Amino acid sequence: MDVTVSRKAHFNAAHRLYNKNWSDQENSSEFGKCSNPNYHGHNYELIVNITGKINDVTGYVYDLGKLKNLIKVEIEDRLDHKNLNLDVKYFSEINPTAENICVYIYNLLRKKIEDDFKISVILFETPRNFVKYPAD
């Protein structure tokens, strides 16, 4: 049976929810105060799960120190202390909801982690609102 190993990380960022094909009024009506044109922000908490077999020699599924560094380079350096809408090209076209940020993070990490491993990402936007991709 497989084991899942998990690492928590975090980053701080500004964003606004915004559909560029909509008028300001439509954005405000759908997204409320989350669409404030001057942005607001969050301390995002991130959990990355990696599932696979335990390596008999090391006793590791995946070295969590290596995963910590991978999250640093691939995710934190891109998103920490950034304005997601303005500083991250991907979100110039895509609305930076927690769902879309979570998928974005998953896709970045998926490319860097060998296919033998199944991965998933949990993203807390606030202590009460969070998302997981892919779903169980």
Place this chain on the structure above:
Amino acid sequence: MDVTVSRKAHFNAAHRLYNKNWSDQENSSEFGKCSNPNYHGHNYELIVNITGKINDVTGYVYDLGKLKNLIKVEIEDRLDHKNLNLDVKYFSEINPTAENICVYIYNLLRKKIEDDFKISVILFETPRNFVKYPAD
């Protein structure tokens, strides 16, 4: 692949564990101090998970503000600052264990959330005891 979005909420309530077909001694023997006839209580922490596709237009699976309101109307207004055994008709017949409260909450929300979405509920009775329905 689907995404799960989650919302945390809470309510405070009194209850006692009690099987109405048993004698006081049988209740006390099975449930111990949890069957105190004068009740005890908890700060229940609740997590509601909704799984589905991301809507391309909004970037949401399900609007968590809408879910917050739904939990308020369907769950908190029914259970917060209540005595579960005395104030909630359902638990006049059913023992208000964490398991049964969790199923009750699930059933109330299931009726209000479209069938396209899969849902599940996690209920913390204490920081160390919690239940999930349906199980993964």
Place this chain on the structure above:
Amino acid sequence: MDVTVSRKAHFNAAHRLYNKNWSDQENSSEFGKCSNPNYHGHNYELIVNITGKINDVTGYVYDLGKLKNLIKVEIEDRLDHKNLNLDVKYFSEINPTAENICVYIYNLLRKKIEDDFKISVILFETPRNFVKYPAD
């Protein structure tokens, strides 16, 4: 300079806020849903602080294992899984607000801890509402 040592504990209890000299309407007007005649309840989290000198021989200010047992006997055995209004004589006369429960706990522990030590008690009624006695 002195050192403070602290121990966290918890207990679950039912209560209602209630002034016995008031009509039901007055109680309801002042205390709202906290005055539900059928009670509600909480997971109370408790922190006991003891301040004094480090004992050169043991390296302890106060043995936290001993404090754990003291809290068990003096506080948890009296309050855990109880209805504060009905099961605890002190609160048949005194309204069991977080403030009054905190003072009650302080007074019980104060009698059992030598006067060389200064003590204080923090009581969380919910994760968002808590009290401290005596104030700093």
Place this chain on the structure above:
Amino acid sequence: MDVTVSRKAHFNAAHRLYNKNWSDQENSSEFGKCSNPNYHGHNYELIVNITGKINDVTGYVYDLGKLKNLIKVEIEDRLDHKNLNLDVKYFSEINPTAENICVYIYNLLRKKIEDDFKISVILFETPRNFVKYPAD
């Protein structure tokens, strides 16, 4: 002896650290990534402490429901989902460090809480960085 009662709240906001009398280079040198011109953001957690005597009739030092509403009107409505630098006049002149935001919150609440009570404010900018005003 007095009792302290405390209430936790939170708000989400964007900000940048910025001294308007400095060049961009000076701001970047002093504040690093916290001075990103496009802003970043936080989930601010707030604790408001009120110290006074227990009212014999209510058993309260200060009604925490009333404090909850006061924080809502005075603080959350001003700061939640806002850009502190752009949307809050006070921070057009004053650098929105955690220290300065904490003093700002204290001053707003101080005007609304009777002088019989001593108050203090704790502000978490991240789970690892927080400030208190006034200091103990």
Place this chain on the structure above:
Amino acid sequence: MDVTVSRKAHFNAAHRLYNKNWSDQENSSEFGKCSNPNYHGHNYELIVNITGKINDVTGYVYDLGKLKNLIKVEIEDRLDHKNLNLDVKYFSEINPTAENICVYIYNLLRKKIEDDFKISVILFETPRNFVKYPAD
């Protein structure tokens, strides 16, 4: 549909990561400071999940008080305040990584919990590093 009930527990232990077939240099190169020959340690947090049907008579899937005692006898008494490498025979041969400790705990509990129930174990080595066995 099944329900999962969960219980949190904890134990403190010392360990070092170490492959006995490797030289000191190989161990140090693979495991870094986690291979300190004098050991380091952790507050391990443990979650045990049990999945099954709700018993109609008790309202329980599995009595969490019984599970608490089982974890005490089977896990805490074996691992709490121990040096995993020196005091626990199993880890004289097996590297005490979080993965291997989690499998060890699972196997001990699996023998004591009836086969009608599905179980899994989550082990936090630090607040940021944790593992689950079996994976979902």
Place this chain on the structure above:
Amino acid sequence: MDVTVSRKAHFNAAHRLYNKNWSDQENSSEFGKCSNPNYHGHNYELIVNITGKINDVTGYVYDLGKLKNLIKVEIEDRLDHKNLNLDVKYFSEINPTAENICVYIYNLLRKKIEDDFKISVILFETPRNFVKYPAD
């Protein structure tokens, strides 16, 4: 009025409680399982508080990024993934109780932080046991 700024950090270490002037039996009698000759360990959580005036130019009392680095160099590099009794000279003579570790950390930081600032240190040995030096 002064402001306090605070930074959380952590380190993992092994230790045993031990008075070198006592027999094994005396150590075991006083310290119980905490005196296991093969050591046990903890995830220590550390809070460093610095109190002073807000600098009008920066808006800081003390740059928390600078404090983070100071804790890294002075405390984490000395204590993280170490055996306190064997790897840290100070604790070859002094019993590494939470109280004594907290004083040790205070003294190291006190030398590196200007005398204009008042400092204090809180050390969590477990989530339920913690100490503060100097006491309020």
